[in-house]
Amino acid sequence: MALAKPRTLFLIVFLGCVGLMGVALYLEHVVGLEPCPMCIVQRICLIAVGLVSLVAALHAPGGVGRRIYSVLMVLFAVAGAGTAARQVWLQSVPPEQLEACLPSLEFMMDALPLQEIVRLVFHGTADCAEVSWTLFSLSLPEWSLLAFLGLILVGLYQLFRRRV
Template sequence: MGFLNCLAGVSRRVLVSIAAICVAMLAFGAYLQHGLGLEPCPMCIVQRYALVLVAVTTGIASLRDGRGWQMGWSVAGLLAADFGAFTAARQSWLQWYPPEIATCGRDFYGMIENYPISRALPMIFRGSGDCTVIDWTFLGGSIANWSFVGFAGFSIVLTALLVALLRRSNHVTTS
């Protein structure tokens, strides 16, 4: 109970911290791509967009102190974090259990430009040969594994923050 009350009291700092961590993760991804020459696969690109959405929604949520404002934008951030975690988990699964026939698919932008969205989305999530390759590891985990850990952490913190804000608003209305 004390932790949730504390979390609700510092909600703006928590939201700014999440946004800052997302920006740091995006910068690290840019370093991996441009500094080390690792080309992102379609699932990596989708995870980047999810990370941008988490950063933007938590950043916007931190701009005002209103509980309703913070709760609404935090829910949007939570949905983006959950989507990113799902994509990272799917990529990790593909890396652990690669398909028997791996084909290199088109890049994300090429799929969106050349196919209707109803065809492009399944192609993105099918996982090409590129999505199964592990180019970089840290402490035994691939980029997809660490991306999942990050998104799961954001989901846990945002869920706790939402519970804290809900309890705080219920406490205010019942008092």
């Protein structure tokens, strides 16, 4: 039994990504939680998954096209899951073992080469390890990791499904 038509499933993924970005923006602008650089990378990955899904839903491709969109979706979701997993790990490290803080992402983009920015962002700081909000005892990076794992599963389902 098929879960849903590929086009419908891509549209559901897009709407889910829009909803998750809405929650992230609500937490930032209404609740006042400032996103760290790793959170911003996760947002970029989520937006990329959403855009790939939107284009796939609008395009309604056949088998090969569906697989190409699914691979792109899975790659962006894996990048987001990796970033979220790294942040979850950082939250388990004692704060005194982490660097104090990073300059703002805007400053780093202006002053440093991309390779150095990536290294600094993924090295992590105490800002990225701080747990400032939880829901059902899970921090934002843990929720983000769960969301990305769900997106990976949907992408893999789309990739390996037999019938359209």
